[in-house]
Amino acid sequence: MFDVLRSSWALLLGMLLLMVGNGLQGTLLGVRGDIEGFSTVELSVIMSAYFAGFLGGSRLAPEMIRRVGHIRVFAALGSLVSAALILFPVLTDPISWTVLRLIIGFCFSGVYVTAESWLNNSTTNENRGKTLSVYMVVQLAGVVSAQALLVAGDPSGYNLFIILSVLVSLAFAPILLSVTPTPAFEATRPMGFREIIQVSPLGCMGIFVLGGVFSAMFGMSAVYATEVGFSLGQISIFVASFYVGGLLLQYPIGWISDRMDRRRLILIVSALGAVAGVLAIFSGGSFYLILVAAFVVGGMANPLYALLIAYTNDFLEHDQMAAAGGRMIFINGVGAIFGPLIVGALMNVAGPQGYFLYIVALMAGLAVYAAYRMTVRPAPLAVDTGSYAPVMPTASPVAMELAQEAFIEAALEDEEAADKPVSAV
Template sequence: MLKQTLFPIWSLLIGIAVLTMASALQSSLIGIRASIEEFNTTATGLIMSAYYLGFILGSVLVPNWVKNVGHIRVFAAVASLASITILMQSAVVNPWFWMLMRMGTGLCYAGLFIVTESWLNDIATNKTRGRLFSIYIIEIWASQTISQFLLNLSSPSGYGLFILTSVLISLAVVPLLLVRTPSPTINIPEKLNILGLIKTAPLGVTGVTIAGATSGALLGLGALYAKSIGMNIAEISFFIGASYVGGMFLQWPIGKLSDRQDRRVTILWVGVVGSLAAFIVPLGGSVNNQILMMTGMFAVGAFTFPMYSLASSHMNDQLRPEQILSASSGMILLNGIGGMLGPLIAAALMDTLRIDALFWFVAGLNLTVALFALYRINQQPAMVIEEQGDQIPVALTVSSVATAEMLVEADSSTPVEEKSHEVEIKL
């Protein structure tokens, strides 16, 4: 009986881990291959931004598909399409075609994560939700880190890594098809009022949007930057992987600190330190010191990636329990918009100024959040610490943005028995 209870949970966790690994591998692979094919930086930025546009579209369209034909059919369909889009990029090397395929990938991944994560949330109970959420976050970060070292298995100039990514996506279908549990239902009510969210928590909205822009720029163009300054594939693996490791190690302690003081103060100093850390990487490049560059990427990840968790937690502090799930959908949209614009702006700056402008851009965004936090601290009295909720650590994948809040907060006001097969996605 115990095995029957645990099996569907572990099957879904394995499926999500494999999907995340494929997504992170694909992002770095596309950046490196774009450099090999001598796409200009602006074209690469457009390709990377197209993923977030596709993800936003998928977040709107896929819940309707699930409602009409069910979780399993949608998952199988979008997994097949996602495998096709990555394989087509290896067959047709053209920036405009890649942009279209990348948008298709984003749409498919929206479907994959909506199905698996809503199913995971449906399986969880009040007694298991916290532990399950912790395992979920750890495996997401670990998968993203491991994916960077898969780059060394084959040359990015060939077909091997594209095929590997496709295989990983297809492999993720297997554990979900083995799950023996009723499918949850997704209800789609009215759209969220984003303006109301901005009025309620302007700093949270700013932080969430800018977090999307910084992570989109770093993870979308970081491999291109490394390739452009002469790093080989093994060095690029460590370079990008260092940022994931930094974010993984400091996400939790920074979050716990934010629970013990005015969260805006934590956002302020994390933004300042993240801004300063962004200058370490180009400094290491100027003196040709790779250890300094790796250290810089670790620090950038450590003080940039936690910003989403801090901003979303600050936003949740301002909301009533019944508002949290709908606010999560708004955060998906805002983070996706930031993720779409970040690579575009960073790529334009890298083309116009110099390659180091990627990190100048990240530094400027982090400083912007810090200055706005300082403004809000001076304008609005601090919340009583006891009234703040617990900080919510969130994985980097845009797909996981709302699920983190679902896993922790969904049962805050509604008994499990009343919602055992119902997950709301408000867009």
């Protein structure tokens, strides 16, 4: 791990600052939108715009990089993000905020593609898995620490937006000043949607559902917390608890997934997420019970993304994995766009409890579908399954490629170990 930090510290520091900025802006907008008198439906559209922009950016950024190069794309998109963050407290109407969120989602996606290309270029076969793990920890740590900044200023003023803009601007300095080699970017030919669905119906359905769950956590958690009357301090703790759960439970769930039928684990994890949502609904407004529920939901949903990728990979050849990963990102992105919209509509009808009703419905539905799939297809043999590779739902195509390469390396090592003759004692 220390080798990874020594070789990639500038990239990781820059990404940490970016995640702090990105993690705070969603929470801050949820609070500020309430102050500005935006309705729940208006806020849901604003939050959804980020994921629409992110999906578009993940598809267009590679072409931009091929045309003008990594450094120009990185600097241009970073400047747009910094400017857009400053404009939020100036243009306080739903349409302007929706456009700004769309721009920020597009730009962050391109920034991730560019930075992760450099990160991928600096890895070797020996440290790819460790690099991915450290990168995931940095991402989650950035989002968690961002929530503490919410109480550092007045959400109705300008200071927090200025801090966001400064953090994002500073994030580019260590990356641009230290990274000299420009990595090559080669687009992977994607698999057809029909092909990937036939290979893993559960993987595709799960990734789509999880897109909706994650976008609700990332985009609408602050809106929910504001509507139930949490204080600023409670809102920051509540939002952070989703990601603390993901950080602490990622590796235990990954370890278990390599030792049992992954469909059974998908069922269990999804069911636990649904139960946690029910706990929040019947908490009687207890902040601590809702906090526990958020921790469990985040602890189940974040690792579930990598678990579904690993399960899908169990049915793929090595040379199909990178292409399949690109399709999985697209399916997840489509689900993420609709998440805030549906949550907003439910909260408009059922009140704040519509937030957790939505999470319960999706997680329970995924658990039921996993149980059904267990009846129509036998589990793959243990020797045919690969290792779990940690990857976040915010993964760009480059991060997904890094995860798939780590998965392939682990699978090849397992195959070599299995082929080695046992020496006589």
